[in-house]
Amino acid sequence: MNIKFKLTLMSFLQFFVWGAWLITVANYWFGTKNWSGAEFGAIFSTLGISSIVMPALTGIIADKWINAEKLYGILHILGGLALMYIPQVEDPTTFYYVIFAAMLCYMPTISLSNSIAYNILKTNNFDVVKVFPPIRVWGTVGFIAAMWITNLTGNKASYNMFYLSAIAAVILGIYSFTLPKCPPQKLIATDASLGEKLGLNAFKLFGTYKMALFFIFSMFLGGALQLTNMYGDVYLSEFSKVPEYSDSFVVKYSTIIMSISQISETLFILAIPFFLKRFGIKQVMLISMLAWVLRFGLFSFGNPVDGLWMIILSCIVYGMAFDFFNISGSLFVETTTDSKIRSSAQGLFMMMSNGFGAFFGGLISGIVIDKFFTHDGIRDWHSIWLAFAGYALIIAVLFAIFFKHKHNPEAVATVNH
Template sequence: MSIKLRLTIMNFLQFFVWGAWLITIANYWFGTKQWDGTQFGAIFATMGFASLFMPTLMGIIADRWVNAEKLYLVLHLLYAAVLFYLPQINDPVTFFYAMLLAMCFYMPTLALSNSIAYTVLTQGKYDLVKAFPPIRVWGTIGFIAAMWIVNLTGSKATGMQFYIAGASAVGLGLFSFSIPKCPPRNIKSEQSSLVRTLGLEAFKLFGNYKMALFFIFSMFLGAALQLTNAYGDVFLDEFKFFPKYTNSFVIKYSTIIMSISQISETLFILAIPFFLKRFGIKKVMLISMFAWVLRFGLFAYGDPSSGLWMIILSCIVYGMAFDFFNISGSLFVETSTSSQIRSSAQGLFMMMTNGFGAVFGSLVSGLIIDKYFSISFTNVKQLASFLDTDVNNSQLVNFVKERGLSISENGLFDTNLILKDWHHIWLTFSLYTLVLAVLFAILFKHKHDKSMPLGAK
């Protein structure tokens, strides 16, 4: 088996073991377990907490003491062990700590998989610029495949999604035995300072107005990414509560519909060089921000019937919103920093987006949705009005019973029923990204010169 094929399989599985639950966990949380939204926000924040320190720590270990492919193997096996445990948990607090542990094992493997690929391709004397992108694209394909499998097997609201991810993580760990050795660099004589060792020297970039502003906006856009990952699939799934949409294809295959976002992502990657060369980083980032405005705004007005085109278009727009921010941002950092701190600067970019941005987006969105956009119903008449159906509709009565509630003779529930106001949730998120776009356009000063590198003034 060729080196490129082995790395392709590794990338496919790397994102498969994440995609098997990342988009669908909300269905398990709200539907099967019926836990509250504030706690769910904390679950998505675990990725941010883990990203603040684990990739750096594991990177130091791989650089100095342990072969990268061996560390990669161990981390995936530990990740799998926690995934197998998750369906056994019946307490949201315990689930939070277990998920935090899982993320501490998984998040470092994202950086390690890139490091392994770069090392192996360099050993094989491949051109990294030409060889790596086609390999990395298979990671997104793996993510899409996982979403489809989880949906088609009826696992999107059950603990089976964690078993699928766990079994695949075991397979990936074992497959890493086939990866060529990536030994540590064994740095001995270089007495680097602790600050340099930990990559903290890149924080000096905050002394530069343009870079500081760029990193701050990266954090806030990183928060927007968490919003769509956390709530996109459960939003589509909850159309099943409306009797007129009960048999809709969108509800049954909500995860497959959401996978259009990832398919779009693979296509917009190809457009990035053209847009960056022609328009420069500021305009490309603004395009990304306005794409996020459209992403959320289209969701606000979309539905599984006459508004299906809005949902589909929202998923297509996601590719532009994600790629033009993440990949273009990474390229901007690459061309705006010196070679001495380039790797640290990339780490800082990831920390601001996947770390601080993820924590901010997950926790704040959970609190806001619970406080302002969760509607409490006390009787069947209120619920029927919200769902736009008749009070005596059999589907409505069955829906109430499925939620474990009983209806008295005068139509009262034995306990309040809580549903989310998705229309106003998405409008709020859209307004959030619109404000970011306007502020970025005003505050970020950058003049694009087609003949100069991206980061040039």
């Protein structure tokens, strides 16, 4: 089998596993199980905790003791078994621990899949910069395909979404053992301290005002990154409670509508080099923050009939909001940190945004929605999205005022090249 095709299939299945349940789990939680909103926020916080704890640990294991593709396969099989158990769960506390176990296995496979692809492509003398992006795009296609299958088969509120995800995870786990070998690199010095092995030496960057500010803003914006993944599908589905919208396309095919967000991601990734060269990293990150304001604001005022254009535009804006922040933030770290701690610094950026940010964002949003915006079991989505938009706007204004960074087109061009 062609190496590029093998890696493309790996990328497709990697995100198919996630897309089968991530966007639709709220429908299962609120609709099928009728559990509370405060506890639901904790479910998404497991993504954050897993992103903080696991990637560094599995990175060390893959660097020193076990082939990366084998570790990758074992994690997917274990995660698949956890997902397969979810339909048997009858209380929210057990659900939390089972999904937490699944995420402890799944989240590190995202970075491992990149490492495996880079390793195999380099070993086979491929131009990684040229060849990897088209392979990675199939990951987004896999995510979209899983969303569509879940919706079109009538399972957007059914436990079958977890079976679909689990089967894909186990298949991917077994398939990974057929990939070319990625032996331990043993790049970590034997006399390195535990702090160095875990990348904790990058925390010294907090001693620099500019970097400390960057990481703090990354955490606060990271709190917004998963909010529409958490609540977007159930928000659209709950328009069914309004008689004039109950039979609308949006209600029936809410997951397909939400998939426009992922389609948008693939398009905005291609636009990033132009925006970075033209506006610079700070401006691109600010554009991302303002795009989050739009994302939430448009959801607040949209509806399935005369406000449908706002819902669709919100989904299109998502690609800019999500990608511009993640990629420009990563490039900022790449161009402003010492090469000796650059990998650790990238890990710290992910830890602050997708780790601590996602953890607090998931936890606090669930509590806030349950306490202030839910009345007699009915969620006030207009006010919920408006509150999220206000949160993103405050971050954007503070970032524009306090974060100082001079645009250097040459540094950006060098990284892009």
